[in-house]
Amino acid sequence: xxIFGLISPxxxxxxxxxxxxxxxxxxxxxxxxxxxxxxxxxxxDVDETNLKGYELFNFGENFVLYFENKISEESDTYxxxxxxxxxxxxxxxxxxxxYLPILLENIDFEILPALKSSFPFLSDNINNRIIDELKTAxxxxxxxxxDFFYFIVYKGTISKGCISRNSGYTIVEQKNEETxxxxxxxxxxxxxxxxxxxxxxxxxxxxxxxELPSIQEESLERLKIINEEIEQLRKSGQLAIxxxxxxxxxxxxxxxxxxxxxxxxxxTEDFKILIPHCNNHEIKLSHFTxxxxxxxxxxxxxxxxxxxxxxxxxxxxxxKQVSNQNSYDRIKExxxxxxxxxxxxxxxxxxxxxxxxxNHFSEFIAFKYYITGDKGKPKKxxxxxxxxxxxxxxY
Numbered sequence: 191x192x193i194f195g196l197i198s199p200x201x202x203x204x205x206x207x208x209x210x211x212x213x214x215x216x217x218x219x220x221x222x223x224x225x226x227x228x229x230x231x232x233x234x235d236v237d238e239t240n241l242k243g244y245e246l247f248n249f250g251e252n253f254v255l256y257f258e259n260k261i262s263e264e265s266d267t268y269x270x271x272x273x274x275x276x277x278x279x280x281x282x283x284x285x286x287x288x289y290l291p292i293l294l295e296n297i298d299f300e301i302l303p304a305l306k307s308s309f310p311f312l313s314d315n316i317n318n319r320i321i322d323e324l325k326t327a328x329x330x331x332x333x334x335x336x337d338f339f340y341f342i343v344y345k346g347t348i349s350k351g352c353i354s355r356n357s358g359y360t361i362v363e364q365k366n367e368e369t370x371x372x373x374x375x376x377x378x379x380x381x382x383x384x385x386x387x388x389x390x391x392x393x394x395x396x397x398x399x400x401e402l403p404s405i406q407e408e409s410l411e412r413l414k415i416i417n418e419e420i421e422q423l424r425k426s427g428q429l430a431i432x433x434x435x436x437x438x439x440x441x442x443x444x445x446x447x448x449x450x451x452x453x454x455x456x457x458t459e460d461f462k463i464l465i466p467h468c469n470n471h472e473i474k475l476s477h478f479t480x481x482x483x484x485x486x487x488x489x490x491x492x493x494x495x496x497x498x499x500x501x502x503x504x505x506x507x508x509x510k511q512v513s514n515q516n517s518y519d520r521i522k523e524x525x526x527x528x529x530x531x532x533x534x535x536x537x538x539x540x541x542x543x544x545x546x547x548x549n550h551f552s553e554f555i556a557f558k559y560y561i562t563g564d565k566g567k568p569k570k571x572x573x574x575x576x577x578x579x580x581x582x583x584x585y
Contacts, residue, residue, distance in 0.1 A: 222376040227363035229346040236342050236358065247338060250553035251355070253286045254381075256374075257335055258350035261291060265350075265370040273564050276374065277557065278572070283381040285354065286553045290331060295565055352377055450552050454577040455559075457484065461512045461582055465550075473546050473559075478524060479539045481509035486561050488584040490575055492568030495536060499529045508584055540569070 249255065258265060269276065269289050280287035342359050351364040351373070364373040423432060453467040461480065463473040475483060485505050486493060493501065506525050515521055528535055540561050547556040563569035 220380055222380050223362075226365060227346075227348050227351075227361075229344070229348055229361040231342050231344055231359040231361070233358040247341070249288055249355070250286055252284055253288055253355055253553070254280055254377075255288045255290070255338075255353045256351075257290065257353060259335070261331065262370075266291065268370045268374075270564060274562070279378050280381075281557075283378060285381065286557070290334060292565070294331060294334065354381075448552055449550060450555055452555055452558050452573070452577070454579065455573065456579045457487070457582055457584075459581050468550065471550060473550070475543065475546055477513045477515075478509060478528075479542050481505060481512045482528075482536070482539045483543050483561070484508050484512070484584055486569065486571050487573075487578065488580065492563065492570035494568040498536070502526075502529055504585065511583070 256265075256269065270292070273289065273292065277287045342353075344353075344359065344361060346361060348361050348363045351362050353359055353361050362377060364370070449465075449468050453465050456464045456466055458464060461484070463475070463480070463483070465471045465473070482505070485501060485508055488504075488508075489501075502525060505528075506522060509525060510518065510521055513521055527533065544556070544560040547559045550556075551559065558572045561569050561571055
């Protein structure tokens with residue numbers, strides 16, 4: 191096997207490892223699980239092809255989804271009021287948290303600006319009616335939840351609770367007499383519970399680390415073989431010829447790595463957004479989108495979009511430096527257009543920023559970098575500013 195054949199497996203998408211049924215022994219679970227239904231879906235049963243083809247279900251590898259067959263007012267109010275805090279608590283447990291009603295409401299963030307730009311002659315009332323029709327026809331909660339259960343092949347009877355994913359799916363019931371706050375508190379606390387004797391019905395609540403040592407050993411063995419191959423090439427005098435090709439191969443593939451840790455960020459003198467620890471990777475954005483991102487990044491406090499006009503001068507200052515346009519009037523016109531009342535175009539920029547980070551970071555890491563905030567609430571970037579170095583003037 192040649193050196194490229196040895197190197198290439200490092201950059202392929204993570205392969206699925208064969209599922210080996212575990213011997214389930216009698217164990218004592220934490221009190222949280224007393225008289226609580228826990229259902230398990232084996233990974234070999236899941237219709238992954240259809241699931242991944244459904245863009246709304248692109249949750250990543252480690253997520254928790256709260257669901258109810260019929261959303262109650264109590265649960266809905268609690269999750270909306272605490273959504274950012276819940277996401278952070280799950281993030282600290284290595285999970286990304288999702289709530290379908292909020293996802294469905296945010297689908298129109300890109301639809302509305304597209305409608306307005308494509309059909310400027312239509313009134314806002316007609317645009318809103320079109321969006322309502324689309325959401326009713328295509329994004330109905332009951333239908334979406336039913337599709338999700340169908341794709342993960344869940345045929346159990348749990349009507350509300352949390353679904354978590356690792357190798358397969360585990361569905362943990364919220365008891366009828368239990369408040370949503372009590373359930374969430376107990377569920378999150380027990381995500382970190384570690385007991386090697388717990389069987390398959392519980393394994394998805396904790397990242398499956400059993401396979402990691404063997405994967406690490408396999409990787410080290412591959413590295414050893416690669417080192418031996420490189421040494422042979424050096425001795426034969428061929429390494430000098432192949433080195434540039436090996437470098438290009440590595441550079442090309444490293445750029446596509448999905449990172450699973452938060453790393454410091456540097457804003458250079460020429461306003462490039464770099465992640466030095468990630469092969470000095472650059473997060474590329476269009477000039478105006480980058481100016482908006484830098485405005486939020488340089489602001490430690492959340493920004494209420496209703497008050498965005500208060501940041502007009504700073505946004506102008508940033509955009510003027512970032513942009514390659516020579517016309518100040520055009521720059522000013524672009525900023526003023528964004529700040530017009532009821533202009534929804536800001537969400538298009540938010541979406542572009544989110545996608546730029548999701549191209550290189552897993553979902554439960556990326557949300558620390560992009561602009562977040564519940565609908566109607568102030569928006570912010572959660573990344574700790576101590577990890578951001580500004581080598582440019584933004585004020």
